[in-house]
Amino acid sequence: MNIPQVVLLCGMTLACGVAIAQPDYALQATPVGPAPVDPAIARALASIKPDSIEETIKTLVGFGTRSTLSSMATDLPPGQGINAAADWIAGQYEAISHECGGCLEVKRDTFTADPASASGSPWAGRIPKPTKLTNVYAILRGTDPAQAKRMVLVTGHYDSRNLNILDDHGTAPGANDDASGVAVSLECARALSKMKFPGTIVFAAVAGEEQGLVGSGHLAKLAKEEGWDLEAVLNNDIVGGNTTPGDTVQLKDRVRVFSEGVPQAATPEEARRIRALGKEDDSSSRELARAIAETARTYFSKPGAAKPFSAFLVARPDRYLRGGDHSSFNHEGFAAVRFTEWREDYNHQHQDVVQPAPGSDTPVLGDLIEFVDFNYVAQVARLNAATLATLAFAPGEPQNVTLVNKMAENGSTLTWEPPTGGGVAHYEVLWRETTSNNWQYVKQLVAPTTDGPVTLSLPISKDNVIFGVRAVDAKGHRGLVVVP
DSSP states (O other): OOOOOOOOOTTEEEETTEEEEOOGGGTTOEEOOOOOOOHHHHHHHHTOOHHHHHHHHHHHHTTSBOOGGGGGOSSSOTTOSHHHHHHHHHHHHHHHHHHTTSOEEEEEEEEEEOGGGOTTSTTTTTOOSOEEEEEEEEEEOOSOTTTTTEEEEEEEEOOOOOSSTTOSSSOBOOIIIIIHHHHHHHHHHHHHTTSOOSSEEEEEEESOSTTTSHHHHHHHHHHHHTTOEEEEEEEEOSOSOOOOTTOOOOOSSEEEEEEOSSOTTOOHHHHHHHHHHTOTTOOHHHHHHHHHHHHHHHHHSSTTOSSOOEEEEESSSSSTTOOOTHHHHHHTTOOEEEEEOSSOOGGGSSOOOBOOOTTOOSOOBSOOGGGOOHHHHHHHHHHHHHHHHHHHHSOOOOEEEEEOOSSOOSSEEEEEEOOTTOOOSEEEEEEEETTOSSOOEEEEEEOOSSOSOEEEEESSOTTSEEEEEEEEOTTOOBOOOBOO
16 A cells, blocks of 8 residues: 655644644744743742741731821821831831841932822822822842943832721721732842842832822832833732632732733824734733743742742733722833732721621621731742842843834844843843733844844744844843833
């Protein structure tokens, strides 16, 4: 019996006895894998302990209320209210700085929110009289003069609320919302202040979130006005891993990461171009979210890693009917995302504390510390710290990334300029199918020794994929991807 031959040509594979052509973008392509583990970053992550997080959250809950409006109250017991909380947070940053020989610049961004100027703003009606707000932040300056202007920031909000947003005296523990996020910022400062980075890291705790993102709005405008080269903002809000007895669907092996698609700050012309090029899924915030997911795969998924932990990317700015401080930074044009636990219990947010009688079927109400999982918060803090450290070590973003489009052709040519500050060992040109959420393929290109634009041509149709470029240093720290 004669058996017909099947001829395999370049770019084809055999499937069920039939030659199947492979798409051009998969030919001789290298799949994107996790970055190498940096032992110094791994040691910093190991230093983040649940006990320290528990102590932070207990202390913040102990201020009774951290209502932003309590900053103007004159009859609170000593040591109570948001002003006492701000002093304590500043003291924690100062103590961390003392341990590292004064490595942190501890600052207060204090201002007055005047309702007379709030017409049409998110906080109209939530601040009834001129009210003092204070954002507390600490800066770990980069050690490389050429890269120190590059900044990454982590934040949580230290104000709290109960059912009545205007109640400035009633108990408002705010254990999960958002002492948990402040604990992440403080733990990142403790862990990373022991290290030296080319780029700069900012650790923040903001006020006025519950009043309508007032504190973060002021800090984001300050960053814009002062010209901060802010590449990434990590906002942690409700990351306590709520543990309600009987809840069997809470997941402790992941954290949600929300990111905007079309940027808030896009002009009409920029929005038109985004739609024309199919870049709705490639904002700078969306690329930051992907970088966080990659970092999780590097430090929490490899053999020998501690507990598995991942970033679950949600392709929308925030949850339904809710908002967060990352939006303030998005509004000013910065890449910013929100970390939030997998499943929230709304009995433990924005509620007056109610302890039902023993044996009652009525649920406990209130944002109480008994529902916070300190081990979960520690995992979130480690992921934040790993992301901050990776980006502070990595080179900055390639500049003027362009996809040449002068004529109809099947190939693709990309050009770009080196990031400000240098530090590039090689570039990675990445691509993925337009329907894929993750970067799929990569081609490395050794950084030229001469200044000037870099050009790479690939036999891949630009019509079928999304391209991106990022810079990588000698130790494998990957910067953020820039889409042309």
